[in-house]
Amino acid sequence: MPKKSNRGVEVNPYHYILQCLGGKWKMTLLHEIHTFGKIRFNQTLKVLPISEKVLSQQLKELIDDGLIRSTSYDVIPPKVEYRLTEAGNELIPALDIFYIWAIRQMTDKGIPIDADNFVVHLSEKYVDSLREYIKEENLFQAAQRKRNAKNE
Numbered sequence: 528m529p530k531k532s533n534r535g536v537e538v539n540p541y542h543y544i545l546q547c548l549g550g551k552w553k554m555t556l557l558h559e560i561h562t563f564g565k566i567r568f569n570q571t572l573k574v575l576p577i578s579e580k581v582l583s584q585q586l587k588e589l590i591d592d593g594l595i596r597s598t599s600y601d602v603i604p605p606k607v608e609y610r611l612t613e614a615g616n617e618l619i620p621a622l623d624i625f626y627i628w629a630i631r632q633m634t635d636k637g638i639p640i641d642a643d644n645f646v647v648h649l650s651e652k653y654v655d656s657l658r659e660y661i662k663e664e665n666l667f668q669a670a671q672r673k674r675n676a677k678n679e
Contacts, residue, residue: 547592550585552577554622557611560595561619565608594618 548554555575560566571582586609589595594615600606611619633640 547594548618550588552581552585553589554625556582556585556589556609557594557615557618558622558626560609560611560615565610567606567608589615 548557552575556566556571559571559575568582568586571577572579575582577585586595586597589609590597593612595609596612598608598610600608630640632638
């Protein structure tokens, strides 16, 4: 979906943000980078159920949109790290609001929440905001155990 080729054409800001964040994994990738300070390609493939092709495309689009930057290291095997830009960091509070809203809506509507999601989005800031919505009080502890097991 072209974003920048329509110079001079007015764009709805809601459409613009959707274009920037509209990939299946973009918000999760931004949150991962924010949480850990950086991510690496192969490490991310191990912890997220995402294909190489999709991860590569989503990262490229986030770079093109100025939300992340990549740093390549001249080593063998090649190493590339991805970090948030200032614009990417500015989005994190909005992503937190979207995340909390989604959990509340899903819970209210009886939509099952993937427990693996909490491995990716594990944070005390969410526990306090969502305590009343998370029926399984051990969901966050289970997610923490899963994350620890993946890191071992």
